[in-house]
Amino acid sequence: MNMNQDTLILRMALLPLLLMAVMMCRTDAKMEIITSKQDVMVGEEILLLCKAGGEGDITWQKDDEEIDDEKVSPVDETSSKLVIQKAAMKDAGRYICLCEFNNGHGDNVVKQLYVYEGPSFGQTSTYHEFLEGTDGALPCVVTGQPAVDVHWIRDKQAIPWSSSHFSLTSEGMRVHQLIDNTVVIEKVKREDAGTYRCQAQIRGRPIYQELAISVVVNAPPTVHLKQEQKKVLAGPQTHVTFLCLVDGLPKPNITWIMPVMIDPSHHLFNSDRSQLTIRSVARADYGEYVCTAINKISESSATIMLHVFEAPEVFVSAEKQSVPLSERVSVSCNVSGHPHPLLHWLNKHNGQTLVRDSTSGRVHVADGTLVIEEMMPSDGGLYSCMAVSASGNASRDVAIYTQPGLPLYLSVSPGPTSVIFSLKTLPINGGTPITSFVLQWRRCPAEQWEEITIPSSDPLVITGLKQYTAYTVRFAALNAVGVGQFSVTSTVRTKGIYGEPDRPVLSVDKMKVESNSFFVPLKLLDEGGSPLQHYNLRHRQDKEGAKWEGMQLGSEADSISLQDLSFSLIYQLEVTAVNANGSSLPAMLNFTVGEQPASGHRMTKGSVVAVVIVIFLLVFFAVDATCCYRHHCGLLRYIAVKMFGQKVPGMKMLEEVEGTNNGELKLKEGITAPPGSIRLAGVQAKEAGQLTEVTCDKVSLTKHEYVYSLSQYSDDT
Numbered sequence: 059m060n061m062n063q064d065t066l067i068l069r070m071a072l073l074p075l076l077l078m079a080v081m082m083c084r085t086d087a088k089m090e091i092i093t094s095k096q097d098v099m100v101g102e103e104i105l106l107l108c109k110a111g112g113e114g115d116i117t118w119q120k121d122d123e124e125i126d127d128e129k130v131s132p133v134d135e136t137s138s139k140l141v142i143q144k145a146a147m148k149d150a151g152r153y154i155c156l157c158e159f160n161n162g163h164g165d166n167v168v169k170q171l172y173v174y175e176g177p178s179f180g181q182t183s184t185y186h187e188f189l190e191g192t193d194g195a196l197p198c199v200v201t202g203q204p205a206v207d208v209h210w211i212r213d214k215q216a217i218p219w220s221s222s223h224f225s226l227t228s229e230g231m232r233v234h235q236l237i238d239n240t241v242v243i244e245k246v247k248r249e250d251a252g253t254y255r256c257q258a259q260i261r262g263r264p265i266y267q268e269l270a271i272s273v274v275v276n277a278p279p280t281v282h283l284k285q286e287q288k289k290v291l292a293g294p295q296t297h298v299t300f301l302c303l304v305d306g307l308p309k310p311n312i313t314w315i316m317p318v319m320i321d322p323s324h325h326l327f328n329s330d331r332s333q334l335t336i337r338s339v340a341r342a343d344y345g346e347y348v349c350t351a352i353n354k355i356s357e358s359s360a361t362i363m364l365h366v367f368e369a370p371e372v373f374v375s376a377e378k379q380s381v382p383l384s385e386r387v388s389v390s391c392n393v394s395g396h397p398h399p400l401l402h403w404l405n406k407h408n409g410q411t412l413v414r415d416s417t418s419g420r421v422h423v424a425d426g427t428l429v430i431e432e433m434m435p436s437d438g439g440l441y442s443c444m445a446v447s448a449s450g451n452a453s454r455d456v457a458i459y460t461q462p463g464l465p466l467y468l469s470v471s472p473g474p475t476s477v478i479f480s481l482k483t484l485p486i487n488g489g490t491p492i493t494s495f496v497l498q499w500r501r502c503p504a505e506q507w508e509e510i511t512i513p514s515s516d517p518l519v520i521t522g523l524k525q526y527t528a529y530t531v532r533f534a535a536l537n538a539v540g541v542g543q544f545s546v547t548s549t550v551r552t553k554g555i556y557g558e559p560d561r562p563v564l565s566v567d568k569m570k571v572e573s574n575s576f577f578v579p580l581k582l583l584d585e586g587g588s589p590l591q592h593y594n595l596r597h598r599q600d601k602e603g604a605k606w607e608g609m610q611l612g613s614e615a616d617s618i619s620l621q622d623l624s625f626s627l628i629y630q631l632e633v634t635a636v637n638a639n640g641s642s643l644p645a646m647l648n649f650t651v652g653e654q655p656a657s658g659h660r661m662t663k664g665s666v667v668a669v670v671i672v673i674f675l676l677v678f679f680a681v682d683a684t685c686c687y688r689h690h691c692g693l694l695r696y697i698a699v700k701m702f703g704q705k706v707p708g709m710k711m712l713e714e715v716e717g718t719n720n721g722e723l724k725l726k727e728g729i730t731a732p733p734g735s736i737r738l739a740g741v742q743a744k745e746a747g748q749l750t751e752v753t754c755d756k757v758s759l760t761k762h763e764y765v766y767s768l769s770q771y772s773d774d775t
Contacts, residue, residue, distance in 0.1 A: 091155050091169035097263055098149075100175040100203075104142035108155030108167065112136055119154040145173050147203055176202025177258035177267040184270065188246040189355070190277040190307070196241040198256035198269065205261040208239040212254050217241055243273075248307065251275040279306030279351035279358045287363040291449055292339050292396075300334045300362055302349035310351035310358075317345025341366050341396065367449035370395035374443055378457045380539045381433045389456050390427040391443035399447035401426050406455070407439035407489075428456070435463030435542065438489025459489040462535035462542030470548040475525050475584055476560070477550050479518035485535045485542060492535045498544070499523070499531045511536065517643075521560050521583045523552050559635035559642040560584035562593065564618075566647065574651055576620040580611075580633065588637040589613070600628040600648060625654040 092107040110116055116138040118125040125140065132138050142149055150173035156166040178201045188194035200206050210217035212233075220234035220242075232244045243250050256269045282303040290298045304310050312331040314320075326335040336343055344366040350359040375390040393401050403412040403423045412423045420431045430437050438460045444453040463486035471478045477499065484492060497520050498507040512518060514535075523529060528551045534544040565579040582590060593615055596608040611618070623629065628650045635642040685692035 089155060089157060089165050089167040091153065091167050093169060093171070096170070097172045097174060097260075097265060098145045100145055100147060100173060102145050104140075104145050104149060104171065106140040106153055106155075106169060106171075107133070108138045108140070108157075110136050110138075110155070110157040110159070110165075112157075112159050112161075114157045114159035117156045119156065121151045122154070147173050147175065149173050150204075172263055174203060174260045174263060174265055176200070177206045177260065177265070178202060179256065179258070179267070179269045182256070182269060182271075185272050185274070187274045187276055188243065188250075190246055190248060190275055192246055194243040194246050194250075194273070196243070196254055196256075196271055196273065198239045198241070198258075198271075200239060200256070200258045202258065202260060207259045207261050209257045209259070210235045210239075210241050210254060211257055212252065217254075246275055248275050248277065275307060276353075276355050277305070277307040278356040279304060279310035279353050281349055281351050281358045281360040283349065283360045283362050285362065287365060289365040289367065290339050292341050292343075292366050292368050294338045296339045298336050298339055298343075298364065300336075300347055300349070302332045302334070302351075302360065304332055304349075304351040306351060306353050306355065306358075308353050310353040313350045313352070315346075315348040315350070317347070318342060336364075339366055341368055366396070367447075368394070368396040369450050370399040370445035370447050370452040372443050372445050372452050372454040374454050374456055376456065377454070378459070380459045381430075382540070383434065383461050383543075384432050386429070386431050387433055387458060388427050388429045389441070389443075389458070391454070392426060393443075393445035393452075395445060395447050395449055395452075397447055397449065399445035399449075399452075402444045402446060403428050404442045404444055404453075405439070406442050430458070433458075433460050435460060435486040435488045438487070440489075457489065459537070459539050461540045462486060462488045462492055462537050464543040465533065465535060465545040468533075468545050468548075470531060470550050472550050472552050473519065474553050475521065475523045476552065477520040477523065477529060477531050479531075479533055481518070487535070488537055488539060488542065490537045490539065492537050494536045495533050496536055496541055496544075497531070497533045499529045501527065501529055503530075517561075519560075525552055527552050558640040559588075559590060559637050561643040562633045562635050562645040564631075564633065564645050564647050569647075569649065571649055571651060573655070574621075574623040574625055576623060576629070576631075576649060576651070577617060578631075578647065578649075579617050580615060582635050585635075585637060588639050591636050591638065594634045594636060594641070595632075597629055597631045599624070600630050623651045625651055627651055 089111055090109050092109060094105060098104050106118075108116060108118070113135040116132065118130050118138070118140050129142060130138060130140050138155070140153065150171055153169045153171060154166050155169075156164070158164045180199045180201060182197065182199045186194065186196060196210075198208055198210070200208050217233060217235045218231060220231060220236060233241065233250065235241050239256070241254060251273055254271045254273060256271060258267045258269075259265060282305075284301060284303070288298060288300075290296055302312060302314075304312055314327075314331065314334055316325070324337055326337065327333065334347070334349075344364060346361050346363055348359055348361045350357060371394050373392045373394075379387055379389065381387045391401060391403070393399050402414070404410070405412060405421075412421065412428070413419070414423050421437065422429055426443075428441055428443070438458060441456045441458060442453045443456065444451065465481060465485045467482035469480045469482075471480070479495075479497065492514050494511050494513050495518055496509055496511050497518060498509040499520050500507050510520060518533065520529075520531065528549060530547050530549050532544045532547045535542045560583050563581045563583060565581065569578040570576070580593070590613040592613055593611040594608065595611055595618060596606045597620060598604040598606045618631070618633065620629075620631075628648060631647045631649065632644040634644045679694075682692040682694050686694040686698070
């Protein structure tokens with residue numbers, strides 16, 4: 059049906075050409091054979107149209123032989139057609155159209171036709187699988203006529219030919235094509251996978267057919283672990299990761315075998331399970347982990363050993379002990395971990411390791427217990443119980459304290475009614491710092507020891523003794539455990555009392571800091587044989603560049619008080635006592651003023667003064683206003699006169715008085731004053747009632763000034 063349609067379409071397309079050829083036909087026109095295609099597949103219809111170009115007798119030949127008339131039919135007087143219904147291989151050849159024109163002239167035209175069959179690939183397989191490392195072959199079975207040429211192409215490149223089945227040439231010939239159209243792949247590699255194309259062509263003609271053939275390379279799985287064993291330290295922050303490097307085609311599936319049940323919260327896998335992460339590694343995670351890869355070819359496994367260690371831990375029976383001198387002390391120690399650690403005791407103040415499992419010696423270790431027989435000051439200090447193993451080290455310190463040791467290298471010297479101690483080196487502190495010293499004295503063995511405790515930072519001085527008197531003295535150090543051994547006694551005779559005062563004493567325990575005020579009691583134990591004159595006091599902020607502020611206190615002062623200090627600052631305070639012989643050593647003290655209260659307000663001196671001034675001004679203006687309006691006097695009256703002149707309310711009465719007294723102003727109870735001839739500065743009344751005027755210049759008073767002065771006088775009287 060399709061063939062008939064194609065023939066009909068061809069005829070309709072050729073009809074206009076045939077008509078045009080008939081109209082233009084002349085005896086000298088060129089002949090031609092028109093056909094739809096030159097290459098015809100077996101079974102297709104062949105249509106040849108011979109256009110003679112003029113009227114005449116048209117005949118057909120094939121390969122110089124006449125063609126049956128049944129296949130030929132005229133179209134009109136100038137053209138003829140040749141139709142072969144189903145082409146066969148024998149129909150290929152040279153077709154000749156001959157024309158004997160009516161004018162006696164003859165001509166012909168030749169057309170070569172080709173008939174082919176195929177190419178066809180038959181049952182050639184389009185899919186092949188090869189195992190990596192083996193040899194593979196890709197056959198291409200092609201049929202066709204008259205002859206077929208076969209070529210193999212991969213990645214747009216032709217596969218080379220080879221005459222032998224296995225190439226003995228270069229690596230580039232590992233993939234080659236044989237004469238039987240088969241492609242051979244020697245020792246298949248993974249890169250050989252892909253699409254190969256078998257291309258068949260009718261020899262000498264542009265007739266092609268192509269078949270795509272897929273090649274898949276398979277490889278057995280392999281498993282590789284970066285290391286055969288891992289060592290980790292157990293703990294909540296310890297995470298370990300195993301990476302199972304798997305290879306193979308097709309891609310293998312991965313499974314794990316572990317010494318414990320899989321816990322999704324503890325064991326985490328990535329998407330293809332090639333990576334295993336164990337979170338918060340515990341001792342139970344110890345063991346073998348097996349990674350297995352499986353595909354359709356085979357399976358493979360690898361094993362990694364996880365060693366889990368536990369960090370050493372140390373436990374002691376006590377971390378701090380206070381032991382009196384000459385007593386026995388013991389501290390037990392236990393250690394744990396994997397592998398089990400060794401236990402050592404270390405004396406940290408001398409760096410010596412104590413011998414284990416020994417019962418000899420005053421200080422020894424027995425079954426992990428530190429034992430000190432008859433405690434001595436030199437035994438005080440830090441001891442460390444240590445655990446040592448392959449998984450690490452750990453330690454725990456133990457502080458053992460006792461009283462200080464015997465003071466050595468001591469010198470004693472007399473002072474004015476005092477005794478002064480000097481030390482080249484401090485006594486052994488017994489393991490904890492010496493906080494103070496106990497000084498004792500007495501005049502004879504029959505007396506009880508008197509004593510005083512002095513901070514370790516202060517001079518070691520006994521004061522308040524009698525002058526020119528012999529005393530037996532000694533002293534001992536004091537720490538948090540208690541009083542240590544007393545020094546050897548010394549006998550010393552005090553000097554006279556004439557000299558500088560002793561250092562003032564500030565009673566720190568009674569010191570008070572309230573808001574921004576400071577208070578501390580003051581006491582002088584020894585005036586130095588001469589009456590105390592005064593105290594020199596100075597203070598400043600405890601910071602670089604701060605200036606001292608100084609003041610003196612009388613000899614009777616028994617305390618120091620500072621006001622209006624700045625909040626949130628540290629202050630330094632120094633006090634010295636002064637007599638006729640000089641100045642004492644300074645007593646020094648640091649104190650801190652707290653932060654300013656968040657709520658509430660206190661009035662400063664400036665605020666109080668401002669309030670007083672405001673009240674004074676209010677009272678002043680109230681009195682002045684009363685004076686102005688009731689008695690026509692005061693500052694407001696004066697200002698009014700200056701502003702309004704003579705016409706001031708209330709002045710009329712004064713003018714009338716002036717007029718009725720002939721220029722004389724009548725005062726209280728008959729006292730009169732002459733007309734203003736001088737300026738009044740003040741007025742006094744004599745015993746007889748006469749007015750005495752004290753002048754400051756001879757400028758005449760104005761009427762208003764005179765009245766103002768008299769008004770003041772009237773108010774005063």
